[in-house]
Amino acid sequence: MDLRIFTEPQQGASYDDLLAVARATETLGFDAFFRSDHFQRMGDGDPLPGPTDAWTTLAGLARETSRIRLGTLVTSATFRHPGVLAVQxxxxxxxxxxxxxxGLGAGWFAAEHAAYGIPFPAKRFGLLTEQLEVLTGLWGTPVGERFDHAGEHYTLTDSPALPKPVQASPLDPARAGVPIIVGGNGPKRTPALAARFAAEYNAAFPAKADIATRFATVRAACESIGRDPDSLVYSVALVLCAGATDAEVARRAAAIGREPAELRANGVAGTTAEVVDTLGALGELGASRVYLQVLDLHDLDHLDLVAREVMPALA
Structure with a gap:
């Protein structure tokens, strides 16, 4: 099972904070460092130092790391025009x-759009669909050819479709592209998008009882268009709160304003033995990748504990 570290820097983190977590992620053997793409803190609390831009952050980390995967859960389709996002x-x-x-989604946090003057249309699913069409179209256009798109939301004319990603598209290795992650709770449209465009389907903070059903719906969507359901990665994102003892679990839960019992029910939480069992159960439900949401970015010992006590047990 791949274990990835997932951060929420809009809650209060500088680039240096994120760099420290990313370096620990790499050193300790985790698979990837991911971050949210938000421009405003959620809930009460100290808003300082203010937001950091997701793709600016990842550009910096691209040069500061050498092994780990880097990405977003998730970039909002409302934040950037797809042509610009494709270049970034x-x-x-x-x-x-x-x-x-x-990771690309439709966007949901209206307050941050209002705060930074970003349009927030009531209907955004069509916007998301068209962005995925444009992104994959631009990256997949052979070098020397041009890309055009005339849609409801975007028009691109005679685009040179450059630059290209280094990677090949997971869906078509003959073309350039990056792995796209699609997630969401919708029973029809989201699975259809995942089947059409994604290398990975992510269930973000689901009720554990719903995970198998969500994965099954995506698998059915793949079968309906003739795609092998096993060609997708199935993942979940859940909050992490691990400890060597119950007292340490309680301390870490208090630090993020949560209750241990609630975290055990809804996250990847408890003593290291409990965390191993939880991850094993997620694997039995079909998840081959778990994003561990780390909310206290200054507690690097938390990551070290998981690396020492949990990862070897999973191997």
Missing amino acids: VAQVDQMSGGRVEL
Whole structure:
């Protein structure tokens, strides 16, 4: 099972904070460092130092790391025009030597759009679909050819479709592309998008009882268009709260304003033995990758504990 570290820097983190976590992620043997793409803190608390831009952060980390995968859970389709996003992602992929992945979603946090003057249309699923069409179209256009798109939301005319990512598209190795992650709770449209465009389907903070059903729905969507369901990675993102003892679990839960019992029920939480069991259960449900949401970015001992006590047990 791949274990990835997933951060929420809009809650209060500088680039240096994220760099420290990314370096620990790499040193300790985790598979990837991911971050959210938000521009405003959620809930009460100290808003300082303010937001950091996701793709600016990942560009920096691309040069500061050498092994781990880097990506977003998830970039909002409302934040950037797809032509610009295609250039940004391809450039960061080049800067990293081909280690970038793109999680893309429709966006949901209206307050941050209002705060930074970003349009927030009521209907955004069509926007997301068209962005995926444009991104994959631009990256997949052979060098020397041009890309055109005339859609409801975007028009691209005579685009040179450059630069290209270093990586080959997981869906078509003859063309350039990066792994795209699609996630969401919808029973029909989201699975259909995942089947059409994604290398990975992610269930973000699901009720554990719902995970198998979500994965089955995506598998059915793949079968309906003739795609092998096993060609997707199935993943979940859940909050991490591990400890060597119950007292340490309680301390870490308090530090993020949560209750140990709630975290055990809804996250990857408890003593290291409990965490191993939880991850094993997620694997039995079909997850081959877990994003461990780390909310206290200054507690690097938390990551070290998982690396020492959990990862060997999974191997």
